Amino acid sequence: MKELQYINRYFLKYKGRLLLGLIVTIIAAIFKLFVPIIIGDTLNIVEQYVTGEGITLSEVKSELIKNILLIIGTTLLAALFTFIMRQTIIVVSRYIEYDLKNVVFKQYERLSLSFYKQNRTGDLMSRISEDVGKVRMYTGPAIMYSTTTVTLFIVVISYMFYTAPLLTLYAILPLPILSILVYKLSIAIHKRSTVVQQYLSSLTTFAQESFSGISVIKAYGIETRTNDGFIELSEGSKEKNIDLAKVQALFFPLMVLLIGVSNIAVVYVGGKQFIDGLIDFGTIVEFLIYVNMLTWPVAIVGWVSSMVQQAEASQKRINEFLNEEPAIQNLVAEATPIKGKITFENLSFTYPDTNITALKNVSFSVNPGETLAVIGNTGSGKSTLLELIGRLYDVEHGMLKLDEVPLKDLNLDSVRGAIGYVPQDAFLFSESIRSNIKFGKEDASDKDVIEAAKLAAVHKNIVGFSKGYDTVLGERGITLSGGQKQRVSIARAIIKDPKILLFDDCLSAVDTETEEEILGNLHKISQDKTTIIVSHRVSSAKNADKIIVLEDGQIIQQGTHNELVNQDGYYKELFHKQLSEKEM
Numbered sequence: 001m002k003e004l005q006y007i008n009r010y011f012l013k014y015k016g017r018l019l020l021g022l023i024v025t026i027i028a029a030i031f032k033l034f035v036p037i038i039i040g041d042t043l044n045i046v047e048q049y050v051t052g053e054g055i056t057l058s059e060v061k062s063e064l065i066k067n068i069l070l071i072i073g074t075t076l077l078a079a080l081f082t083f084i085m086r087q088t089i090i091v092v093s094r095y096i097e098y099d100l101k102n103v104v105f106k107q108y109e110r111l112s113l114s115f116y117k118q119n120r121t122g123d124l125m126s127r128i129s130e131d132v133g134k135v136r137m138y139t140g141p142a143i144m145y146s147t148t149t150v151t152l153f154i155v156v157i158s159y160m161f162y163t164a165p166l167l168t169l170y171a172i173l174p175l176p177i178l179s180i181l182v183y184k185l186s187i188a189i190h191k192r193s194t195v196v197q198q199y200l201s202s203l204t205t206f207a208q209e210s211f212s213g214i215s216v217i218k219a220y221g222i223e224t225r226t227n228d229g230f231i232e233l234s235e236g237s238k239e240k241n242i243d244l245a246k247v248q249a250l251f252f253p254l255m256v257l258l259i260g261v262s263n264i265a266v267v268y269v270g271g272k273q274f275i276d277g278l279i280d281f282g283t284i285v286e287f288l289i290y291v292n293m294l295t296w297p298v299a300i301v302g303w304v305s306s307m308v309q310q311a312e313a314s315q316k317r318i319n320e321f322l323n324e325e326p327a328i329q330n331l332v333a334e335a336t337p338i339k340g341k342i343t344f345e346n347l348s349f350t351y352p353d354t355n356i357t358a359l360k361n362v363s364f365s366v367n368p369g370e371t372l373a374v375i376g377n378t379g380s381g382k383s384t385l386l387e388l389i390g391r392l393y394d395v396e397h398g399m400l401k402l403d404e405v406p407l408k409d410l411n412l413d414s415v416r417g418a419i420g421y422v423p424q425d426a427f428l429f430s431e432s433i434r435s436n437i438k439f440g441k442e443d444a445s446d447k448d449v450i451e452a453a454k455l456a457a458v459h460k461n462i463v464g465f466s467k468g469y470d471t472v473l474g475e476r477g478i479t480l481s482g483g484q485k486q487r488v489s490i491a492r493a494i495i496k497d498p499k500i501l502l503f504d505d506c507l508s509a510v511d512t513e514t515e516e517e518i519l520g521n522l523h524k525i526s527q528d529k530t531t532i533i534v535s536h537r538v539s540s541a542k543n544a545d546k547i548i549v550l551e552d553g554q555i556i557q558q559g560t561h562n563e564l565v566n567q568d569g570y571y572k573e574l575f576h577k578q579l580s581e582k583e584m
């Protein structure tokens with residue numbers, strides 16, 4: 001229960017409702033006690049009449065009517081209290097689930113990029129949905145059933161002992177066995193359900209990937225192979241489901257068997273005691289009802305224990321993430337205004353997870369108002385360079401400064417707020433184009449959105465869609481071309497009007513004319529901004545104030561376009577190669 005202590009803060013938060021729920025649960029359980037007493041009493045009256053013990057038919061009739069009305073009344077009250085009990089305890093568990101999901105999601109967002117590299121998306125998803133769901137079972141149903149069971153037990157068993165102690169002993173003897181068996185069964189069911197769940201998630205992932213990659217599957221004509229893969233997985237899933245069904249099938253017969261044993265004990269021992277004149281006839285019937293009434297709560301003891309165990313395991317997994325500290329810490333509380341000068345001093349960077357050294361001894365600086373172009377082969381470290389400016393990773397060797405201040409000594413939100421970053425793979429949300437652009441600036445007006453789209457040379461494309469800026473993207477909406485996506489992503493960065501603009505090879509999918517248009521627009525709006533353009537194309541770099549060429553994480557050339565085309569080396573070769581490609 002150590003891990004579940006974390007949940008106590010929520011119990012405290014909702015203590016009022018919870019307390020009401022517990023009181024109502026106890027009252028509901030007490031009300032359940034009355035019905036068997038009234039039935040027993042009714043039977044005693046009938047028995048007295050049948051054995052001719054001086055009771056008239058009309059007296060029997062009026063007693064019966066009174067008892068029937070009492071049964072209806074108490075049952076209705078018990079039902080009402082049960083309803084209120086669910087409305088309080090179960091509703092509280094839903095509130096806790098909601099709070100917990102929000103806390104987990106907020107923590108996910110706090111955590112750094114390296115965390116996402118180390119943990120699979122499926123795992124992150126299951127902690128926020130399945131694990132939180134299992135913890136909810138502890139905060140709601142487990143508490144509700146435990147309270148009902150404890151109350152019923154205390155009230156019913158005390159009453160039974162008071163009425164007929166020996167009969168009670170025989171009647172409840174099989175109950176602990178039932179509880180233990182149900183517990184063992186619940187554990188077995190849980191184990192098998194976990195395997196079934198794993199198969200289900202593999203099946204879902206397989207189907208999802210197949211649908212996403214359907215064009216590749218069709219183009220390569222591998223439908224049959226894909227189908228075989230699916231059949232193999234579903235075969236496994238079927239077998240595990242059958243395994244589970246076998247254990248689940250034991251649950252009810254086992255319960256019925258043990259209730260039967262208890263019932264036989266009551267009838268046999270009760271019958272003998274009745275013959276000996278030790279108890280009333282009605283008591284036997286009363287006990288039979290109590291035994292049946294107690295069976296479910298007893299079975300639930302086993303079920304609840306396994307529920308709590310699962311919740312404990314789930315909360316442990318949730319706590320692991322909640323206790324995780326972001327690798328990137330904000331060490332400066334107050335906001336620090338950023339002007340935009342970027343300085344790299346002998347900076348080397350190795351990715352912690354792969355040990356790949358992506359940057360080696362890199363030094364350069366860019367002033368506000370200047371544009372730096374970074375050119376280099378794939379894997380030369382260009383994207384890494386931009387990610388370091390956004391402090392997605394911390395630098396261990398050398399120094400990275402903004403406005404001559406080490407990046408770590410600046411407020412993290414100020415740094416990120418000052419950057420408009422366009423990543424290599426433009427990611428757009430399944431929302432309208434307008435919201436995707438506004439993502440860069442929540443309070444932007446429609447005019448700002450259009451202006452940004454014009455600067456990113458995508459306005460004409462957008463108005464060409466029948467719903468214009470309200471066109472929904474993603475699975476349920478239209479699919480933009482690679483170049484359109486890149487330009488919407490550029491518009492998103494432009495609308496933010498940041499001090500620093502970082503473009504990671506984001507003009508690769510647009511034609512050279514559009515590229516020129518965008519670069520021309522950027523030139524106009526970036527007079528007071530620091531701009532870094534990463535590219536494979538000389539055309540993107542040629543107008544920059546400075547160009548650096550990276551190879552294997554090292555700067556091998558730097559200068560202006562004119563200087564570099566007159567220097568033997570990578571840039572000159574690339575320039576001539578791309579010039580001849582253009583002429584072809």
Ligand SMILES: Nc1ncnc2c1ncn2[C@@H]1O[C@H](COP(=O)(O)OP(=O)(O)OP(=O)(O)O)[C@@H](O)[C@H]1O
Pocket residue numbers: 117351353354356357358376377378379380381382383384385424505
């Ligand atoms: N998140 C990461 N974790 C570990 N290694 C990485 C990560 N990202 C990049 N690398 C490695 O770092 C090196 C530099 O990669 P980077 O993405 O910076 O190159 P790039 O010049 O931007 O390449 P491209 O032009 O193909 O985008 C590569 O060897 C790459 O495998």
